[in-house]
Amino acid sequence: xxxxxxxxxxxxxxxxxxxxxxxxxxxxxxxxxxxxxxxxxxxxxxxxxxxxxxxxxxxxxxxxxxxxxxxxxxxxxxxxxxxxxxxxxxxxxxxxxxxxxxxxxxxxxxxxxxxxxxxxxxxxxxxxxxxxxxxxxxxxxxxxxxxx
Numbered sequence: 376x377x378x379x380x381x382x383x384x385x386x387x388x389x390x391x392x393x394x395x396x397x398x399x400x401x402x403x404x405x406x407x408x409x410x411x412x413x414x415x416x417x418x419x420x421x422x423x424x425x426x427x428x429x430x431x432x433x434x435x436x437x438x439x440x441x442x443x444x445x446x447x448x449x450x451x452x453x454x455x456x457x458x459x460x461x462x463x464x465x466x467x468x469x470x471x472x473x474x475x476x477x478x479x480x481x482x483x484x485x486x487x488x489x490x491x492x493x494x495x496x497x498x499x500x501x502x503x504x505x506x507x508x509x510x511x512x513x514x515x516x517x518x519x520x521x522x523x
Contacts, residue, residue, distance in 0.1 A: 391416075392500070394416070395421065396500055398416075399414065399423060399501070403512065403514075409427050411451055419519075419520070421516050422454075422518075422519055423500070423514060423515070426443045426450070426513045428510065428513065429511075430508055430509055430510060439511060443513040443515075444515075447513065498515065499513065499515055500515060501514050502514070
């Protein structure tokens with residue numbers, strides 16, 4: 376009987392994810408950004424999408440998560456496919472508060488966007504509060520090799 380010992384070293388997927396998360400959070404905190412970037416480590420290339428969503432007290436966590444997913448899919452699709460048409464409309468409403476007798480102008484920007492393309496799902500890497508918890512930062516990622 377022959378006994379063979381082969382030492383094997385491997386880095387687990389979770390350890391890679393933790394290392395990538397720590398790196399991207401440090402990078403974001405040193406120079407905040409929003410959008411799509413390609414990030415490379417020693418063995419992999421990643422497509423990273425960073426999205427900011429306002430922390431409204433009226434909206435639920437699931438609603439904010441859905442908004443972040445849609446914004447990320449739009450950013451990635453625009454980055455990969457570059458086929459976008461935009462229509463913009465500005466609506467200005469003037470209302471008067473009775474208690475303070477002040478006129479308040481409310482400006483609402485309505486943006487309609489049509490795009491052609493398909494983006495495979497991006498995985499949430501991490502989320503954290505920024506700007507004294509006024510906004511929430513979402514980081515989505517996907518290994519570039521997995522997108523082919």
